[in-house]
Amino acid sequence: MKLGSILTKIGSSIIRDVVPGGGLIIDAVNAFLPQDKKLPENATGRQATQAVNTLTPDQQAQILSKELDVEIAEITSWAQIQDSLARADQSGSSTRPRIALMMAEIVGFVVVAFASMFIIAIFRDQTDMIEKLTNAWPLILAVIATPTVLLRAYFGMRTKEKKARYQMAAGNMEEPNTSIWGDIISAFKR
Numbered sequence: 001m002k003l004g005s006i007l008t009k010i011g012s013s014i015i016r017d018v019v020p021g022g023g024l025i026i027d028a029v030n031a032f033l034p035q036d037k038k039l040p041e042n043a044t045g046r047q048a049t050q051a052v053n054t055l056t057p058d059q060q061a062q063i064l065s066k067e068l069d070v071e072i073a074e075i076t077s078w079a080q081i082q083d084s085l086a087r088a089d090q091s092g093s094s095t096r097p098r099i100a101l102m103m104a105e106i107v108g109f110v111v112v113a114f115a116s117m118f119i120i121a122i123f124r125d126q127t128d129m130i131e132k133l134t135n136a137w138p139l140i141l142a143v144i145a146t147p148t149v150l151l152r153a154y155f156g157m158r159t160k161e162k163k164a165r166y167q168m169a170a171g172n173m174e175e176p177n178t179s180i181w182g183d184i185i186s187a188f189k190r
Contacts, residue, residue, distance in 0.1 A: 014042050032059045100154040103147035110144050 029051050030038045039051055052060055114133070121129035 014044055028063050032063065100151055103150045103154075106147040107144050107151070110140060114140055 025048060026039050026041070026043055029048055032055050033039070033051055037051070037054075039047055043051075052063055055063070114136075118130070118133050121133060
C-alpha cells in the first residue's frame with residue numbers, strides 16, 4: 001500500500017495508534033524535516049501529509065520507498081496478534097464449554113421429545129394427547145428456560161471475551177466503552 005494512501009485514509013487519527021509500524025512513518029518523515037518542524041510522537045495523518053508535501057519531490061520519493069517497511073511492520077503486527085490469540089485460545093477453560101454443551105443437550109432432548117410425542121399423537125389420531133401437549137407449553141418452557149438462559153449468557157460472555165482478547169492482542173489495553181443503554185441501542189440497530 002502506498003504511503004500517501006495510508007496517510008489519506010487515517011486522516012486526523014494518530015498514526016501510531018492506527019497504523020502498525022506507524023512510528024516508521026513518523027521517523028521517515030522526521031528524517032527529512034528540519035529540527036524545528038519535526039512531527040510529534042502523536043502526529044496525525046494530516047500533519048504527516050502536510051509535512052511530506054513541503055519536501056522536495058526527491059525527498060518525497062525517498063519517503064514513499066519506505067512503504068515496504070510499513071507493510072513488513074503490518075505483517076509482523078498481524079502475526080503477533082494471531083500468535084497471542086492462539087496462545088489465549090490454547091489455554092481456554094473447559095468448564096464453561098462443558099456446561100454449555102450440557103445445557104444444549106437438555107434443550108435438544110426436550111425439543112426432540114416434545115416434537116416426537118406430538119408427531120406420534122398426530123399419527124395415532126390421539127386428539128386428547130394433542131390437546132394435553134398443546135396445553136403443556138408452559139411446562140416445556142419452564143423446563144428449557146434455565147438451560148436456554150444459560151446458553152444465551154454463555155455465548156454473550158464469549159462474544160465479549162473475544163472482543164476483549166482481540167483488543168488486547170491489537171495493543172488496545174483500554175476497557176471497551178459499553179453501557180446498558182449503548183448495548184440496548186446497538187441491539188435494536190442489529
